[in-house]
Amino acid sequence: MPPSEYRSLSLWHDTLDEDLTPRPTLPGDTDVDVAVIGAGYTGLWTAYHLAVADPSLRVVVIDKEIAGYGASGRNGGWCSALFPTSLRRMAVDRGREGAVRMQRVLIETVPEVGRVAAAEGIDCHFDQGGSLSVARNPAQLERIRTQLADHAAWGFGADDHRLLGATEVQQIAAVDGAIGGLWTPHCAAIHPARLVRGLARAVERRGVTIHEQTAATDVHSRHVVTRHGTIRAEHIVLATEGYTATVAGRRRSLAPVYSLMTATEPLPDEVWDQIGLRDRATFADNRHLVIYGQRTRDGRIAFGGRGAPYHYASKVSPAYERDERVHATLRRVLVDLFPVLRDVRFTHSWGGNLGVPRDWYPAVRHDRRTGLAFAGGYVGDGVATSALAGRTLAAMIRDDDPADLASLPWAGRTSRPWEPEPLRWLGVNAVTALMGAADRSERRSGRPSKAAAAFWSAIGQ
Template sequence: MGRALSLRRPGRDRPYDRLSLWHDTAGDDWTPRAALPGDTDADVAIVGAGYTGLWTAHYLAEADPTLRIVVLEAEVAGYGASGRNGGWCSALFPASLDKLAAASGREAALAQHAAMRATVDEVARVARAEGIDADLAHGGTITVARTGAQWRRARAEVEHARSWGRGEDDLRLLDRREATAVLDATGTRGATYTPDCMAIHPAKLVRGLARAVERRGVTIHERTRVTAIEPGLARTKHGTVRAGTVVRATEGYTPSLAGERRTLAPVYSLVIATAPLPADVWDRIGLARRETFTDHRHLIVYGQRTADDRLVFGGRGAPYHLGSRVRPGFDHDEKVFASLYDAMTTLFPVLAGTRVTHAWGGALGIPRDWCASVGLDRATGLAWAGGYVGDGVSTTNLAGRTLRDLVLGRDTELTRLPWVGHRSRAWEREPLRWLGINIGLRAMTLADAEESLTRQPSLAARAVGPLIGG
């Protein structure tokens, strides 16, 4: 490409603005807030100052300003996936309608889908109300099909949507001419398109949320790592927060908590970003309304056009690390960055030789059954939300509103959604967990290569799909 330019990695002084393009361009000095000064009492303690924790704090403080809410963060607000993701605020939910319906019925599954669609607009509403300029662009998502097998999957996806009563206002099929008018990727045969997605600047959103909840009286303590969550307690080296409700909002970092090693598997997604591209290049690529984009391959890739005309392009492919380890060094994998660059320039040959200014990664949380969940155990006062499998920008907002209702004891449409109270079984013990996850990742890579050679749907993907949430 020559090669992706990895940012200087954060050192012992934790220069948070070096973590990603988003951190670098958030317009924030990232000065940490004060750590927990000692033992503290609260009504609600929230562990994690990412989207889940901050949305929960926002809606609780809005609903009941008398609540004493304390948010505890190991680094700084937006340090993790909330500040590093691909910038999609979409209606995607990791579990399919069929899976939800099998557990809770057809109407419940459709209610979950409708709630996700509405959540995209809710995120925009709160951003406007709180004066958060997060570079929002409601352009939807285009998913191109570039092989015969991908085109068959695209048509089948739309047919499946129609069987659920989902109309063209939800998901529609584009022919080659319609698809290339939106995004001119090589080899495009057609695409699917949904309007239910916004491109965002994730770090601007999460930092703006942190300031917004503080204006509502919420206390955020940063550089305060929680080591254990127990009924009525969140334990840290700085002291213990005693609270009637303790919310776990730690996503990919959940395995670091005592007793949670097998709750979620942290799997890495890596991202690269180009320098700002000139107008003539964008005229050739498209994305005039800043649509987010992907394609129908098996190993996920995703991208967006930023407000300052960069192309951000990410994907899976980095290995899962034995023992659910999460380390700063895992954020950078030059082989994966090079693969992303190759995939990007294959889609858009006009970008060959384009300079990459930022390259980064981060962990996302995957439950064993690939189904996100939210809930509150009233007997213990322990609440949780997570397992978004990379679809968390909007799902966290739905989680925050749902946790508000659960904590306040409300019976609402949100608390009756099928993901509420769902319990995924624990991941296998090591080394089975390491073997299974990495075999699944490798199989998806091979499945795309298989389809390129055979021009038929992958047998490998069909075999592995049920094991990885397919």
């Protein structure tokens, strides 16, 4: 991609106050202690924690494009304690105590991201204003009540999740047609590209080398091959998330699913007086086909959601990042949530791919025999999760884990591979269609979708 076009990747890239000229490519063959493939959140958090723990380590990070090119620079900016795998599913692997501990560690990770960002001078617009999931029909409200009861059964109380009435929802965000909602304080709104670019500078200050526009063409034990040279390393971290399917031999590991976003122009104060979101709470409603939004520091609404198709054979392409049908739907949904926006101008539309494991269960692992490490499959909940993954990988690589992160339920596991094509294409797109149909059914009937419930049960959630 020409360097001049990086700023057009998203609202977040466009509003960076820094030069996006790529760093130098790998200059030739090199020997290091740790090679990291992917300069997104996972790779950079891993490099950061390695460098903090042991400044003598020789760590190199490579990226096919630039730091923050992928989902780390384009996401919705929710630094949350959300995890795509249910507590019940995690308890099957590591017991009730392990599942609850996983959730508690994620809760602690949210403010930790803000603390590290502040300590490293990264102004990523971190505001922990919580998160609001709104019910706009009886089916959504019933699901929220079920979720709240489930949280309580696992020992999470009102300090973690709270049921809101319609009036309480309006005090946070004036969502049209809201009949209730679920509130959690465990979420911060951020500017994602400022965080990832700031992390890149932070690891460089600590002695880590980053080579951009350096693609890995082959990855195996102790060696990363690029067209610029071969990196020999004791440990190799595959931190490619939604691009994992493009790595040789890993096409069926994670399905690259696109999530698209749009953003308004900066809104005047009188419009914000009608909308609310004064503390920058992130917001969504409780539909199946996920949507997500935030109030940005410069007074816009950045809003996104699922609905874009999965592309045959796990193909990824910049051409898939803009889909006028999906972007038009997102604009329509946002105006439906906040009718005061009906005449505002939308200035940015973009998208990116995220990694989805076959069982919706993220993983972090390190094989000491081969030196190969991996973390990913966040299913869109990757901002705080990747920070925990990087900390965990660094502990695994150094074989120094005082917090016992390697005992968490996602550590050391591998999801079964996705089916070969055309089954993968049929399955992933069928799920998207199913969730859209479930939402339409619930809007009409007010009753929870049995088909959607059956899907989640079928994959063990």
